[in-house]
Amino acid sequence: MAHCAKCYFPEKLCRNSTGKGLPDCPTENNRKEIDQSLEKYETDQYSDFSRAAAMQEGAGYSRDEDGDAYASKTRLEETIEFCKRRGYKKLGLAFCIGLQKEASVLNGLLEANGFEVVSVVCKVGRTDKEQFGIDKQFHIEPDTHEVICNPIAQSDICNAEKTDFNIVLGLCVGHDSMFLKNSNAFCTVFAVKDRVLAHNPLGAIYNLDSYYKRLKKIRD
Numbered sequence: 001m002a003h004c005a006k007c008y009f010p011e012k013l014c015r016n017s018t019g020k021g022l023p024d025c026p027t028e029n030n031r032k033e034i035d036q037s038l039e040k041y042e043t044d045q046y047s048d049f050s051r052a053a054a055m056q057e058g059a060g061y062s063r064d065e066d067g068d069a070y071a072s073k074t075r076l077e078e079t080i081e082f083c084k085r086r087g088y089k090k091l092g093l094a095f096c097i098g099l100q101k102e103a104s105v106l107n108g109l110l111e112a113n114g115f116e117v118v119s120v121v122c123k124v125g126r127t128d129k130e131q132f133g134i135d136k137q138f139h140i141e142p143d144t145h146e147v148i149c150n151p152i153a154q155s156d157i158c159n160a161e162k163t164d165f166n167i168v169l170g171l172c173v174g175h176d177s178m179f180l181k182n183s184n185a186f187c188t189v190f191a192v193k194d195r196v197l198a199h200n201p202l203g204a205i206y207n208l209d210s211y212y213k214r215l216k217k218i219r220d
Contacts, residue, residue: 002026056082080113083165092158092166093119094179099170118161122149151179159184
């Protein structure tokens, strides 16, 4: 069983043949899966895409006067650049209704860069939560009619429009999972939902020893 997140070696075996790894390091112990993955990268589904992704990673850096690499492009710039690198024309934009303003700005930027954008909000279809057997006690406002998020419809609409690539913006935990699984096209996540931390979930990690130390406590 791989435990890469627990690896404490500064020079890691996965990056350098002279590096070190834990006893269960998958670079050494999972050669079967690694070899299988290399074969998959050569299939039509992944070959060109994987190369473009690797090229995009390198293109996200510049070099200073000393020749040292530094990150020089935002996620927004990289997303647009990657879509152009791949020759995409029609993009899907699946977004949370709570980020309508952000979706509108992103939509405009994508169109300004020459893309046709199919944008679909999470509440599409106006389906009542109670139709899914979700009792009012689990509504955000228990005494009101509430519409359920419909990520499968979002992805089905993008599928019907034959989008080349889909961008996920702020869908809830679980809803994003269903969109990604049901999408015919490859997807990327532009931003994730975090209602407390202005959609920056790493804020909880960075402040785990201060503001969010309560998260370290074991809970049922």
